[in-house]
Amino acid sequence: MTETLLEIKGLRKSFGALKATDDVNLDVQAGEIHALIGPNGAGKSTLIGQIAGGLKPDEGQIRFLNRDVIPLSVAKRARMGLGRSFQISSLAMEVSALKNVILAVQAREGSSFKFWKQVRSDQGLMDEAMIQLERVGLADSARTVTSELSHGQRRQLEVACALALKPKLLLLDEPMAGLGAGGSQRLTEFLESLKAEVGILLIEHDMDAVFQLADRISVLVYGRVIETGTVDQIRQSAQVREAYLGEEE
Amino acid sequence: ENVKIGMITTLSGGGSSLGIDVRDGFMLAIKQSGRTDIDVMIEDDARKPDVAKQISDKFIQKEKVDILTGIIWSNLAMAVVPPAVRQGVFYISPNAGPSALAGKACHENYFNAAWQNDNLHEAMGGYVSAEGHKKPFILAPNYPAGKDALTGFKRFYTGELAGEVYTKLGQTDYAAEIAQIKASGADSVYFFLPGGMGIAFMKQYSQSGVSTPVFGPAFSFDQGILAAVGDAAVGVKNSSQWSKDIDTPANKAFVESFQKEYGRLPSLYASQGFDSANLIISAVEKAGGAKDADAFRAALKAAEFTSVRGDFKFASNNHPIQDIYVREVVKEGDVLTNKIVAVGLKGHANAYVDQCKM
Amino acid sequence: MTSAFVIEQILNGVQFGVMLFLMAAGLTLVFGVMGLINLAHGSLYMIGAFVCAWVSGWIGSFWIGLVAGLLAAAAVGALMEILVIRRLYQRDHLDQVLATFAMILIFSEGTRWLFGDQPLWLDIPQLLSGAVDLPFGVSYPLYRLAIILVGVALAIGLYMLITKTRLGMQIRAGESDREMIGALGINIATLYTVVFALGAALAGVAGSFVGALQSVQVGMGEPVLILAFVVIVIGGIGSIEGALVASVLVGLVDTLGRVFLPQFFALFMEPSAATSVGSALSSTSIYILMAIVLIWKPKGLFAAHD
Amino acid sequence: MMLALENIETFYGPSQALHGVSLEIGEGEMVALLGRNGMGKTTTVRSICNLSQPKRGTIRFSGTETKGLPAYKVARLGIGLVPEGRRCFPNLSVWENLVATERAGSWTLEKVYDLFPRLKERANQSAQTLSGGEQQMLAVGRALMTNPKLLILDEATEGLAPLIRQEIWSAIRTLKAAGQATLIIDKTLKELLPIADRCVILEKGRDVWTGTPDALSADRDLQDRFLGV
Amino acid sequence: MTDTLNRETIVNISLAFLLLAAPMLALALDEPFYISLATKVAILSLAGVGLNLALGYGGMISFGHAAFFGVGGYVAGISAHHMFEGSDFLGLFAATDQLLLIWPMAIILCGGLAILIGLFSLRTTGVYFIMITLAFAQMIYYLGISIPTYGGEDGLPIYVRNQLPVVSSDDPLTFFLVCYALLMGGIFLSSRIIGSRFGAALQTARMNEVRLATVGIAPFPVKLTGFVLSAMITGLAGALFAELNGFVGPSMLSWHRSGEIMIFVILGGVGRLYGPLAGAALFILLEFFIGGFTDRWQFFLGLILLGVVLFAKGGLMGLIAGRARHD
């Protein structure tokens, strides 16, 4: 039987008159990739923000691992096993790629209030971080300062950091954006292989990837989920074609 | 062997004009004495206590001075004087005279050649009383010197007050206080607001059209500052132990030679610098240098020099016993200056003599 | 305590506030809008006041002095931007702190070198001397009313410049992404020189106006600097209307605190202790105000963006 | 030639990102710049705009050599940039972003609003709070408002929904038909190749292949080697 | 890459050595005064080391560290004052002249104060943080100038010399060595902290708080802890400074002092272990030597500082040891 990782009920969030999230119901099961698609400005990132904790919903429920997480801080939710990547990358720019990942590993492993032991001499931490970098194909750039990474490389690094948390649920906000055609393909395969260990809520405008990966797809338009279904169902839906897909080949 | 004097004074930033006047008066006296056995080293304390302390360490430890002098501000004096005199060095104050150093923390090697901080205020308190004012409004900044000032005033003015206000140190806008003065029905105003605060207050006071007479200590009406206060100051009575028009030969010669040397009229501070130097010179003369501390101390205490302010003696706590005059700001041609109109206190010492156990 | 007294004190508070705005206006532009930490702003204010005092003492007209003060501050500002500040945009904010701190030393000593050690004399112009009668039996110095007018006019002018003109948009854009605005064809370097000079000119004007009320002396810019930063931060960085509101708020709190706090404590304390405690508290009132505002609204009252 | 790069070499501090890139764009031509992540596409764009001045090599735009010119002068020669990562001015509203750097020409506010109605809807919203895709639209609109002779699109369709992407592509086609010269970087070969006149592939800071889209489409091996497809 | 690292290490060792050698040399040349100058450098460097932890590593630009510096100083001063008067503090604590009690007291008090200030201030960021820390420091400053018991603006001279076990704190060289040891201890502690897990979190808080929270570390406690540690080090420096000068006063609490400590850090190189030492040493030596040379010394000091900012990226350490390494 599958376990429900995330369950959202009746979620609402407005910015002034704008309803960015309007009565959203959604769930993600273990071992599932649930894709969230929708036009620009539909409220996808806003939804992710509320799940991860950066934004406070106005109304509704978010349950993660059967626990109401709305009162919890971003950091607490992350420690519970909620990993995320940002649409516009958000990294520690002045340190190396490796250090960004190390921080994630260290946070997962336990307290950061250790003042004496040097990170540099903590081989376990380093090895673990390298493994994550390798998985996303960034091992060569491990020692490069993040601000010197190209755009695409930074996107990969975000994913590595999220993975280093060994999350139960990954929230990925357009991970393919900025990756070249080849990079997207590789990431697609990689996410496919992750499925077994972690549930994924995937936002992506790259339809090739979405159709290839998703077990289920929800379509968000003006803050509302207009449809949820399998790849085929969504492909067929006239409503979705009109609002989002357009005349795909 | 030469007598070595270290002068620590404020020569840069705001407030530097006081230090410069003290220095110039002091050096004028040294020059006039024609002595070649006195070396004076001068350094700028930038009005910072720790810098002053550092310079004093340098003067004492490196230059091995016999005498320190020059400090303008009480808080700097408090940082420098106690440790210096304990190391056996003499300190002659040409300006600051905090009550602690006159009372409990007095020391046999500390001499003040200017005044105890309360002196000028006490004189004004007495004068305002004597002039028959019944309701003065008094104000000063909220810090020890300000509190001492008003306490000093009240020591000799014992009647009713229209109001007593402590302003913020460094405040520059006095509209609110002026309105309070207006509303209080005061028949006179006494203020102690040193430096730019006093200039600002006087300007704004005269602009406000309030006509209640103003009294103050000399600090806000002294030669250096009068030009900046402008005509607003004319007619204001202020208390001082010195004035340019004190009619003694020594003072006449001082005013004339100072003006000749530096091209400006001397200020109160210049006179204090000048007197400090002459005090030292007289003691050096008498004790044959400063190496024999006991002899030198005794010679200082005797104060056998001609002060430009007239009679000068030391009280038992090494602070002056002197006359304090009341002056009035007048215009001589284009120049604003002061004229003595009365004697506020005669042969006055200070309130801390008894607290000093030397 | 009559109502006229209270009204007059409120007026004093507002007036002091607008005066603060006047002093902060240039800094609002340079710091609030361009995002540049210029500690030497107070020095530009001082330079304006000195030149105004000197020229008006020499020629005998406050107004010519005012223009001279404005021009001198603007010129020094432009020079400062070209020679120093321009090299620091790409750097850490803290380098600006160090560089402009160094400029304070240079300007203060330079001014002393040029103008001597004594404070200078500067009086209010004949035209604006005297008092006017207002309702409720309050009579108020004309010059201070004029300052209120100039301050408010400047506030409106700046507000229009910043929010309504293309120039204003470009300045703000330059603050957030200097490289990008250049890549879109705007000569941000020259633009910033001009704006910096404008900010300096405003400082010069403020110095001249306020110098006539206070003492024109070396170091006069320092308290102004802190107050101006306080005002801008309370108002919310980048917001002109915020700076104006904050100025008036600070002016009122400071003035009314000074007047009424000692009286308040006198209700239940003996008089001398009340004066003491009251004035000690009122000395810090604006800092307490700032702390409260920032604890309540961490980005100031009129946060331009969060 | 409108734009000609000859053997340019560009550094970030001590590290060299371009090791000799040459490329040309003629009037009305549309050139696609391709390559895997980190191969130097963006650096090439930055070099053209003089945001990173090349250390060696020459760049001519409309007959002017741009060496040593400040970036704003290069831009005023007629280059409109849609930078990687959008870089809208966050503290400006949508409308302000569009008009702050506008230069006269055929593109006007109305036309941009017609192209992206969403921007009109959000005209007074601060750019910071726009969704990713909306910011992307804004960046494109902002560049168009400068009415450039050469439009540079660095991943301009990143993060855009398929429908909008189709609109942008059709807008690009319209632009091209109107004779707009364009340098374009984009990952969706499917849409890019049909409209590009020429393709240049970068590999480790060098241009390793130049040719027609047809030749590229035909050559799986080439794609595999340099684009990782 | 490794050679810049080595270069910084070499520079660091040289700085530490020079500071240690200066008073020895002074003693050999019979110029004991320079010992107290070196002591001043050591103490103010320590204050800078404290600030650097918050400002350089944690990105918390505190413009109120004088509050801690001064409070540290006042602990020493007040304690000595009561010792001298033979009275108790508020009738509660017996006065002590044992530095080994006074120092921890200063450190703990500053830590407590920093918790209080930090709890409020850390809600803000950037320039707002700069100003709110200034606000708190100003409140304490005005408290300092208006409390008559402890001298108000005039300050409080320390008449009794506080004591250390075994060694004599009265001897300038001994006192220098004590300060030097504490400075080196402070730097070593900083270096451990920075390299630790906590240090990694603290530095990420500077660069990107969102990132820190995203990996599951709450930024607020990290920043608060960093701020408190920083305040404690600066507070200790304040206690030493009071001891050195034999005096405390509100000038130790003033914003000029906060600014000066900040200038040391920036001048030396923000976020460099030995930056505060380099900065404080240069500043104090300049102040001392040009001060003895001309009245207009502040003008020249200004020019020199300006030269350093314009031509040395990353302060003195940037100039002599190259770019900082963060990986």
Ligand SMILES: Nc1ncnc2c1ncn2[C@@H]1O[C@H](COP(=O)(O)OP(=O)(O)OP(=O)(O)O)[C@@H](O)[C@H]1O
């Ligand atoms: N703080 C805010 N204030 C006002 N409006 C906001 C704010 N944040 C987001 N919005 C608006 O809410 C809507 C939803 O934004 P969101 O970022 O969630 O979109 P999205 O679905 O992720 O779009 P995209 O695919 O373009 O990234 C947008 O129209 C955006 O402009």
Ligand SMILES: Nc1ncnc2c1ncn2[C@@H]1O[C@H](COP(=O)(O)OP(=O)(O)OP(=O)(O)O)[C@@H](O)[C@H]1O
């Ligand atoms: N600011 C910088 N400092 C140092 N090196 C940099 C900097 N920016 C980019 N680089 C390096 O230069 C090389 C080229 O980067 P560039 O951004 O041009 O790649 P790109 O082809 O645009 O990649 P992407 O498709 O990921 O955007 C990369 O190896 C990158 O690491």
Ligand SMILES: [Mg+2]
């Ligand atoms: Mg989004």
Ligand SMILES: [Mg+2]
């Ligand atoms: Mg790129």
